Each structure stands twice: as C-alpha cells, then as structure tokens.
Amino acid sequence: MSSSTPLDPSTMSRRRQIIETFRMTREVDRSIGWWMLAAFLVFGGIGFFIFWKLPGDSVFLTVIAVIGGVLLGLLGMMIVFSRKAQKAAYTRMEGQLGAGARALSMLRRGWQVEEVVGFTKQQDMVHRVVGPPGIVLVGEGNPNRLRQLMNSERKKHERVAADFPVHEVLVGSGDGQVPLPKLVRHVQKLGRQVKPAEQTDLLQRLKALDAQRPKVPLPRGPVPTSMKGMRGNLRGR
Known part of the structure; x- marks a missing residue:
C-alpha cells in the first residue's frame, strides 16, 4: 500500500484524477488491467459484429464497424473500471474512522x-x-x-x-x-x-x-x- 500524502481531487485535472483512481485501485486489485482489457475486447467484438452485419457497402460498413467496436469497447472498459474502483475504494475505507x-x-x-x-x-x-x-x-x-x-x-x-x-x-x-x-x-x-x-x-x-x-x-x-x-x-x- 502506498504511504504517499493524500491528494486533493479538487486540485487535479480530470486526466490526473483518472490516473490516480486507477493507481489506487490497482493497489487493492492487481487484476484491474486485465479485466479492463477483457471488457474492451468483448464489448468491442460485440459492437464490431453488430455494425458489420448491417446492410450496405462492405467498405463503409467495415469502417463503421471498427469505429463502433472501439467506442463500445471503451464504454465496456470504463464500466468495469468504475465498478472495480468503487469496490476498491470501499475496501480501502473499511475500518477507517469516518x-x-x-x-x-x-x-x-x-x-x-x-x-x-x-x-x-x-x-x-x-x-x-x-x-x-x-x-x-x-x-x-x-x-x-x-x-x-x-x-x-x-x-x-x-x-x-x-x-x-x-x-x-x-x-x-x-x-x-x-x-x-x-x-x-x-x-x-x-x-x-x-x-x-x-x-x-x-x-x-x-x-x-x-x-x-x-x-x-x-x-x-x-x-x-x-x-x-x-x-x-x-x-x-
């Protein structure tokens, strides 16, 4: 567990907040990176398949399917990240005053x-x-x-x-x-x-x-x- 001084989220950028949240979550759950990768691949694969099966020009559909797959993959990854981060945060708080x-x-x-x-x-x-x-x-x-x-x-x-x-x-x-x-x-x-x-x-x-x-x-x-x-x-x- 890190012993560094707690950081004030109000002084951090959105990107910095996400990085710190990931770091603190990983201290509790070392598998979070693999779970996020798996969610990206699964959700991305589903998104690609759905868009690729739409009727229309094959080249156009391939481009749309790739974009749709990436976006859906990122969505799935963030859902897993938020759930894992929430669980890790509660784990860190257990037994603490307040x-x-x-x-x-x-x-x-x-x-x-x-x-x-x-x-x-x-x-x-x-x-x-x-x-x-x-x-x-x-x-x-x-x-x-x-x-x-x-x-x-x-x-x-x-x-x-x-x-x-x-x-x-x-x-x-x-x-x-x-x-x-x-x-x-x-x-x-x-x-x-x-x-x-x-x-x-x-x-x-x-x-x-x-x-x-x-x-x-x-x-x-x-x-x-x-x-x-x-x-x-x-x-x-």
Missing part, C-alpha cells in the same frame, strides 16, 4: 449529509442524512455504545422535527447492520416520504439544533481521490 461519512458523500443531488452530529469519547459517531426518506441517522462504531447515542440523537431531532420520519442505520457486518459497500443503496431504498419543498423546511428547523453542537472535523485519508473526486464515474446503477 468511513460511513465518506461513503455517504456518494449520494446524488437532493441529499444533504452532515458529518458527526453525535459522538462519544471512544470515537463512535452518528452522521445525519436529509433526503426523500426524511431524516436518516447513520451510526458507526461499537453497537452497544451507539444504541444510547442513536436514541439520544433521535430524541433531539424529533423535538425540532416531530412531523418528519426519522430512520436509524448502523454501519457494520453484524446482525441488523448495513455493510459499508451497501450503505448508500440502503439509504436510497428507504423510500420517498418527504417532498423537496418539505426538505427545505426540515433543513431550516435543523439549523437551530446544529448551532448548539460543536463541529468535529473528520480526518481525511487517501480515499477522497476515488470516492469524491471521481464520484460521477463511480456511482453504481
């Missing part, structure tokens, strides 16, 4: 993530997500300590937003917990119970609550290059 908050940064527009709205001295923490399901409290750390912390945060949020649903999610691999790689999808599947206009009202109510708590910055590891800077490419569909 991994849940970094994973939640993958949520699309229409969601607002507030890191560390609650914490313990042992570094258990609760993050808050506001979106279509309402309020989602996401806890990471020791399940026994989190139970009391989550209950406390739920009561605080219900006092200022009693008419909005509050969901609780624990990140982990135990019973009743959600594994880190499935966290974003799990939150998205909680349903649509709050309209966009109501979300605005909800966020306004939560401002008073947030003003009373200290801000606890999370330490940043090498993950943001691939998980945040390349966020658009890594979102699973």
Whole structure:
C-alpha cells in the first residue's frame, strides 16, 4: 500500500484524477488491467459484429464497424473500471474512522449529509442524512455504545422535527447492520416520504439544533481521490 500524502481531487485535472483512481485501485486489485482489457475486447467484438452485419457497402460498413467496436469497447472498459474502483475504494475505507461519512458523500443531488452530529469519547459517531426518506441517522462504531447515542440523537431531532420520519442505520457486518459497500443503496431504498419543498423546511428547523453542537472535523485519508473526486464515474446503477 502506498504511504504517499493524500491528494486533493479538487486540485487535479480530470486526466490526473483518472490516473490516480486507477493507481489506487490497482493497489487493492492487481487484476484491474486485465479485466479492463477483457471488457474492451468483448464489448468491442460485440459492437464490431453488430455494425458489420448491417446492410450496405462492405467498405463503409467495415469502417463503421471498427469505429463502433472501439467506442463500445471503451464504454465496456470504463464500466468495469468504475465498478472495480468503487469496490476498491470501499475496501480501502473499511475500518477507517469516518468511513460511513465518506461513503455517504456518494449520494446524488437532493441529499444533504452532515458529518458527526453525535459522538462519544471512544470515537463512535452518528452522521445525519436529509433526503426523500426524511431524516436518516447513520451510526458507526461499537453497537452497544451507539444504541444510547442513536436514541439520544433521535430524541433531539424529533423535538425540532416531530412531523418528519426519522430512520436509524448502523454501519457494520453484524446482525441488523448495513455493510459499508451497501450503505448508500440502503439509504436510497428507504423510500420517498418527504417532498423537496418539505426538505427545505426540515433543513431550516435543523439549523437551530446544529448551532448548539460543536463541529468535529473528520480526518481525511487517501480515499477522497476515488470516492469524491471521481464520484460521477463511480456511482453504481
């Protein structure tokens, strides 16, 4: 594993971001290059065959088939790259402080993530997500300590937003917990119970609550290059 200083994706070009994402992914999955090559050949071959079978002039169709095959091959290669990079990024984050908050940064527009709205001295923490399901409290750390912390945060949020649903999610691999790689999808599947206009009202109510708590910055590891800077490419569909 590389011990180099983490890079800030906001200071890098698009090309540099892709190179760094590939490098970091390869540190976790050495086979990524072969998988990308295989995807290019398979998708490219399919694309070439489809265009070559179209009726028309053979020379013209051959040129179109080559171009179409290359484009479809590149598409397949990027799909494999994004999936492998996403999996590798989650692997790198496992066990890191604040991994849940970094994973939640993958949520699309229409969601607002507030890191560390609650914490313990042992570094258990609760993050808050506001979106279509309402309020989602996401806890990471020791399940026994989190139970009391989550209950406390739920009561605080219900006092200022009693008419909005509050969901609780624990990140982990135990019973009743959600594994880190499935966290974003799990939150998205909680349903649509709050309209966009109501979300605005909800966020306004939560401002008073947030003003009373200290801000606890999370330490940043090498993950943001691939998980945040390349966020658009890594979102699973």
